[in-house]
Amino acid sequence: YGTLIHSISIEQLDIVSNGVLVVNGKGVIVHVEKDVENLQEFLDTQSFKDAETFKIHKIGAEQFLVPGFVDTHAHAPQYMFAGSGMDLQLLEWLDTHVFPCESAFESVDHAAEAYQKVITRFLSNGTTTCSWFATIHLGACQKLVDIIQQLGQRAYVGKVNMDQNAPDYYIESTETSLADTRTFIEYVQGKKTNLITPVVTPRFAITCSTPLMQGLSQLAKEYNVPIQTHLCENHDEIDFTCSLFKSKDYTSVYDNHQLLNEKSYMAHCVHMTDDEIDLLAVRKTGIAHCANSNFSLHSGVCDVRRFLTKGVKVGLGTDVAGGFAPSMLDAVRSTFFASKTQKIMHRDILKDKNYVPLNPNELIFLATLGGAQVLGLQDQIGNFEKGKAFDALWVDLEGGSIDLMGGETMHQKLEKFLFNGSDQNLKHVYVQGKNVSSRK
Numbered sequence: 267y268g269t270l271i272h273s274i275s276i277e278q279l280d281i282v283s284n285g286v287l288v289v290n291g292k293g294v295i296v297h298v299e300k301d302v303e304n305l306q307e308f309l310d311t312q313s314f315k316d317a318e319t320f321k322i323h324k325i326g327a328e329q330f331l332v333p334g335f336v337d338t339h340a341h342a343p344q345y346m347f348a349g350s351g352m353d354l355q356l357l358e359w360l361d362t363h364v365f366p367c368e369s370a371f372e373s374v375d376h377a378a379e380a381y382q383k384v385i386t387r388f389l390s391n392g393t394t395t396c397s398w399f400a401t402i403h404l405g406a407c408q409k410l411v412d413i414i415q416q417l418g419q420r421a422y423v424g425k426v427n428m429d430q431n432a433p434d435y436y437i438e439s440t441e442t443s444l445a446d447t448r449t450f451i452e453y454v455q456g457k458k459t460n461l462i463t464p465v466v467t468p469r470f471a472i473t474c475s476t477p478l479m480q481g482l483s484q485l486a487k488e489y490n491v492p493i494q495t496h497l498c499e500n501h502d503e504i505d506f507t508c509s510l511f512k513s514k515d516y517t518s519v520y521d522n523h524q525l526l527n528e529k530s531y532m533a534h535c536v537h538m539t540d541d542e543i544d545l546l547a548v549r550k551t552g553i554a555h556c557a558n559s560n561f562s563l564h565s566g567v568c569d570v571r572r573f574l575t576k577g578v579k580v581g582l583g584t585d586v587a588g589g590f591a592p593s594m595l596d597a598v599r600s601t602f603f604a605s606k607t608q609k610i611m612h613r614d615i616l617k618d619k620n621y622v623p624l625n626p627n628e629l630i631f632l633a634t635l636g637g638a639q640v641l642g643l644q645d646q647i648g649n650f651e652k653g654k655a656f657d658a659l660w661v662d663l664e665g666g667s668i669d670l671m672g673g674e675t676m677h678q679k680l681e682k683f684l685f686n687g688s689d690q691n692l693k694h695v696y697v698q699g700k701n702v703s704s705r706k
């Protein structure tokens with residue numbers, strides 16, 4: 267009972283004061299009521315007050331509920347070196363930092379230790395849903411799923427595939443890659459949880475042969491699972507891809523291997539032609555915008571407004587460890603800076619005065635409902651509609667890194683949380699009604 271803030275659409279943010287959210291034992295929102303001045307009177311009119319156990323949580327005056335954050339792109343093993351090794355650009359960075367780090371996940375014990383840390387950190391930062399890249403190793407991927415299940419995050423998890431253009435200490439044969447992916451999908455689908463979904467994860471075209479990509483497309487179809495990969499992140503990557511596959515552009519490579527559909531989502535998409543964006547729109551494929559990573563690996567400044575104008579679904583990704591921060595609050599801020607940089611470039615270089623940067627309502631949408639749409643979870647999460655799961659952050663503006671001067675509107679308080687807040691402003695984090703993290 268208190269203030270609820272959530273996106274209805276990218277245009278509409280709803281700020282509900284004196285709201286009541288009723289959550290049942292399965293963690294599903296069964297009732298939403300606005301403007302309830304007298305809670306007792308409201309309860310007296312409802313049948314659920316006769317439920318066997320019934321608990322009331324009051325959200326305080328300097329507190330509110332927002333939907334949990336949806337991170338549409340992160341690399342779980344790379345959390346090991348997040349915040350270091352940021353001197354290189356993509357392809358050199360992969361060779362120097364990423365592949366050596368990921369190859370160590372051949373050890374399931376090593377994976378268990380690392381994955382416990384990263385999932386705990388993401389949950390305490392309010393990421394209730396995350397789409398993960400793991401490594402090529404089946405055992406470590408299964409361990410990641412076990413740990414996610416135990417800690418209670420909602421997740422999409424991918425066993426990474428790479429059978430070419432990779433170091434000999436970190437590569438798999440086409441046959442092993444496909445067989446292990448099948449085993450992994452069956453392992454996840456066999457679990458008694460609706461929170462974890464397997465996702466087919468070719469690393470990117472450079473490290474995947476045509477037979478591998480074709481086989482992965484077949485597996486995605488056979489098991490009805492989504493597909494995630496990287497697209498148009500870096501100029502050298504794009505040039506190498508087009509020459510490897512003798513293609514006019516990068517997006518066509520995935521399309522020619524039947525990897526683009528309404529369940530697919532592509533990370534980055536920094537350097538796209540209009541034709542490539544149009545193709546994503548036609549295929550109903552989504553985009554994971556990873557602004558911190560695009561700056562940190564100096565890949566480029568992605569124009570999110572261009573995707574939105576063309577009707578392509580967009581969510582935000584931390585892309586740990588290309589992005590150094592394991593936090594969606596940082597993803598919001600990096601997205602804000604990328605959008606302002608686009609505004610500056612349009613105004614000063616392209617002499618276009620009409621470019622509209624992203625506003626705070628659009629930023630919170632992208633971090634929640636937008637991400638849910640990219641993952642195809644818009645009927646389950648992303649806002650506080652009746653029938654959806656209660657994935658939520660209980661935000662407390664006091665006791666953290668925010669100073670209120672008094673007299674701020676609720677909208678200003680939300681902005682303060684987005685720009686000045688931290689994990690210390692998250693009193694509790696819930697996934698499907700279950701408290702999965704609380705402020706220390």
Ligand code: GUN
Pocket residue numbers: 341356360364469470496499559585588
């Ligand atoms: N492209 C292929 N692999 C990776 C990766 O691990 N991180 C990023 N940012 N881009 C990639």
Ligand code: FE
Pocket residue numbers: 339341496533585588
């Ligand atoms: Fe990535």
